[in-house]
Amino acid sequence: MTATTPGLVCAHHHLYSALARGMPAPPRTPRTFREILELVWWRLDAALDLEMIRWSAMLGALEALEAGTTAIVDHHASPNAIEGSLDVIAAACAEVGVRVACAYEVTDRHGPDGARRGLEENERFLRAGGRGWVGAHACFTLSDETLEAVTGLAEDLGVGVHIHVAEGPEDVAAGERLEDKARESWLLAHCVHLDRDLPGTVLHNPESNMNNAVGYARPTRFPNPVALGTDGIGGDMLTAFRAAYLRLREEDVTATPETPWRWLETGWELFPEARTDEVTWSYEPMEPWHLAFTPGVRPLRVVVDGEVVLDEHGPTRVDAAEVRAKAAEQARRLHARL
Numbered sequence: 001m002t003a004t005t006p007g008l009v010c011a012h013h014h015l016y017s018a019l020a021r022g023m024p025a026p027p028r029t030p031r032t033f034r035e036i037l038e039l040v041w042w043r044l045d046a047a048l049d050l051e052m053i054r055w056s057a058m059l060g061a062l063e064a065l066e067a068g069t070t071a072i073v074d075h076h077a078s079p080n081a082i083e084g085s086l087d088v089i090a091a092a093c094a095e096v097g098v099r100v101a102c103a104y105e106v107t108d109r110h111g112p113d114g115a116r117r118g119l120e121e122n123e124r125f126l127r128a129g130g131r132g133w134v135g136a137h138a139c140f141t142l143s144d145e146t147l148e149a150v151t152g153l154a155e156d157l158g159v160g161v162h163i164h165v166a167e168g169p170e171d172v173a174a175g176e177r178l179e180d181k182a183r184e185s186w187l188l189a190h191c192v193h194l195d196r197d198l199p200g201t202v203l204h205n206p207e208s209n210m211n212n213a214v215g216y217a218r219p220t221r222f223p224n225p226v227a228l229g230t231d232g233i234g235g236d237m238l239t240a241f242r243a244a245y246l247r248l249r250e251e252d253v254t255a256t257p258e259t260p261w262r263w264l265e266t267g268w269e270l271f272p273e274a275r276t277d278e279v280t281w282s283y284e285p286m287e288p289w290h291l292a293f294t295p296g297v298r299p300l301r302v303v304v305d306g307e308v309v310l311d312e313h314g315p316t317r318v319d320a321a322e323v324r325a326k327a328a329e330q331a332r333r334l335h336a337r338l
Ligand SMILES: [Zn+2]
Pocket: 012, 013, 014, 075, 164, 189, 231
């Protein structure tokens, strides 16, 4: 039995984190969300070079494709390899045959020069015709001036801003700081501790929020469209959908799988072309009440933009074993730097 659907969309990913798995333990156990950033992610992103970025994106795109995800909204950070990083990610995804929209994470974590170079990478990539949003880390690592610059650049370019919002308690002031800035075109990742309504699409990342123990975002409280992401924990959106359902259900025993299914469908508003992609699945019917309780559903065939990019032998454009081997080699290099 098989069924087909459009390509799935991952509305919030960090492809660079594909090489994080198996990394050495941090120097001490992080006890807060801020410490998780400081002791894990901000050490990892600082160690990335363009070759590592390339193979993390290749691996992340491959794994997305193998899960029937044909479009990724990525959010990238590599403070010691900023220039050209978005091109590397876009090229890697194109090589595998997965659609991507990029953003470079502007932040003041590395001083005014780091913030300026982050802004320039967004501008360079988008002006050259790259697809994406202007990226920003989160209000708690952005000065007022930098936040103004991010907003101004997005307005100049006619795109939205892709930003983490109140992911942890450290960022509760985000709502107030963004109140007069956010627009419908913005992507608001997490919103766990958001204390007011902001315009934009809320990006819900249940697996990551649980992993970081930041709390439940309670996405049903928002009037906004809600889309599902992984925040870098792979590109398997049926798994993310199941996690979203279970976390919702834990909070509300009357909730149904139709609610997180709508969140999955919101991805097509961010990436309309994915609707024209075609995924043939190992299972039918592909509908929420089945999939909430059916792990292991896999694509048998994926067509992106009219081209078969995955068939019964695996990906057609790249050698999956080679991508995994190259990514593992880059992961070893990366882990040795930590
Ligand atoms: Zn994120």
